[in-house]
Structure formats: structure tokens, C-alpha cells
Amino acid sequence: MTDEDVDAAVRRLSRRGFATMAVAAAAGFAGYRWLRTRPRVGGLELPFRRALWMNESIARAFYSPDRLSPLFRPSDVTKARVNGHLGLVENVDANAWRLAIEGAALPASLTLEEIRQLPVHEMITELRCIEGWSTIVKWKGVRLRELIARYPPPSPVRYVSMETPGRGYYVGLDIESALHPQSLLVYEMNDRPLDWHHGAPLRLAMPIKYGIKSIKRIGTIRYTDVRPPDFWADRGYDWYAGH
Numbered sequence: 001m002t003d004e005d006v007d008a009a010v011r012r013l014s015r016r017g018f019a020t021m022a023v024a025a026a027a028g029f030a031g032y033r034w035l036r037t038r039p040r041v042g043g044l045e046l047p048f049r050r051a052l053w054m055n056e057s058i059a060r061a062f063y064s065p066d067r068l069s070p071l072f073r074p075s076d077v078t079k080a081r082v083n084g085h086l087g088l089v090e091n092v093d094a095n096a097w098r099l100a101i102e103g104a105a106l107p108a109s110l111t112l113e114e115i116r117q118l119p120v121h122e123m124i125t126e127l128r129c130i131e132g133w134s135t136i137v138k139w140k141g142v143r144l145r146e147l148i149a150r151y152p153p154p155s156p157v158r159y160v161s162m163e164t165p166g167r168g169y170y171v172g173l174d175i176e177s178a179l180h181p182q183s184l185l186v187y188e189m190n191d192r193p194l195d196w197h198h199g200a201p202l203r204l205a206m207p208i209k210y211g212i213k214s215i216k217r218i219g220t221i222r223y224t225d226v227r228p229p230d231f232w233a234d235r236g237y238d239w240y241a242g243h
């Protein structure tokens, strides 16, 4: 698919979006009341949830492992910002921590040292929060696809889920996005080891998706064929969350 095809498709969609708005406006308050009384799926009325599902199918059709999130220069790096402490703890003992990989052909429990032995990848990318702000961050770690290749599932799977120890925060990822070359398991941020606010000892950085998916303090990675629940999707946000 060329950029022109994408542009044309987006134009068609925004026309369709405009038409929907016009109908909604004409329907007025009755329509609004109808919408608000629809059954809810994941904290969201069904018609809205359907719109997110449609967005997802379009985003997935346009997905390509070659489509990279923009890269930045070291001088572009901004002051880090902290957002969200769900599932985090202040006193992290990196020596006691393990990364569990569940659903793998051979179950694995890795130390931080073992993860640091894997091929290192660095990138300077944008962390975009759905709240509307963004930062430019230098990340260092190992590609998720490298870890998946070394500890693969027994047969191909459609999803990967990740959660903090204790499951205070959890995300669900489609396998295509998990295998994207810019999906990185990170142990250093802006040339320093991660601190606990940013998810020590290991977090995800996934610039092809909104910040909600970049889970901090990963405890478990699990392969599954069933779409995994996701903390913010359970509270009304988009499950796919690509941008």
C-alpha cells in the first residue's frame, strides 16, 4: 500500500466520519440518549466500542513492520515525565526480580543480568500519552522480538500479554505489534538505569502505540491465542491504541 492509498483511505474515512456526525447532530438529544443507554463493552457503550473496533481493523490493515515511528537526535531528548504508578513499588530489588515467560515452549524465568546479555538496541523515539502530551526519550534494551525468538511459544500465537508483579497493571498486545522492530524491553532510559518511577528494572517502550501500552515494571510475559485483557481497555479506552 502506498502513501497515496493511505491518504485516499483516510480522506474517505473522514468523509464517512463527517456524515456520521451530521446524522448524530440531526438525531440530536434523542440520539444522544439512545447512545448512552446502549449495553457497555469494556466500560464503553457498544456503538462507541464498535467505532474503536473499526479503527483497529483499519490500523491493522495499514500495519507494516517497515513503517517506523520517527527517530530523533540526542539533542531532541526532552526532560522525562512520569505518568502512572499503577503496579509500581518504591523499593525494587533488581537481584530478586525475575522475568517470567509463560506459555513458552520451555518455561523461562530470567534475571536482569541474563536479559542484559542479549543484543543491545538503542533508539530515540517519542512517548505519546493519550492525555495529549509527549516526550522524546532515549531508550536502551533488547528488542521484544529478540526475546520472543529465543523463548518462542510452541506454535505461533496471536497475542502477548504483560503484567506487573501482582498484576496492578497489565497490557494486551497483538503479536504483529509485539514483533515490531521498535518494540523494546528497556532497562536504561536517557543514559541511566531505569528508576522505579519509570518501571525498574524492566519496562516496555513501544513508540508505535500510545504510552498506555508501554508497561513499566514487567513481571510476566505470556503468549496466548485469546485476546488478553488490558488495564485501560477495561476502563473504556481503545484496546489496540496504535497511532
Ligand SMILES: Nc1nc2c(c(=O)[nH]1)N[C@H]1C(S)=C(S)[C@@H](COP(=O)(O)O)O[C@H]1N2
Binding pocket: 080, 081, 082, 083, 084, 085, 086, 087, 088, 127, 128, 129, 130, 164, 169, 197, 198, 211, 212, 213, 214, 215, 216, 217
Ligand atoms: N506499570 C505501569 N506502567 C505504565 C503506567 C502505569 O500506571 N503503571 N502508565 C502508562 C502510561 S499512561 C504512560 S503515558 C507511560 C508513561 O511512562 P513514563 O512514566 O516513563 O513517562 O507509562 C505507561 N506504563
Ligand SMILES: [Mo]
Binding pocket: 083, 128, 129, 130, 131, 211, 212
Ligand atoms: Mo499515558
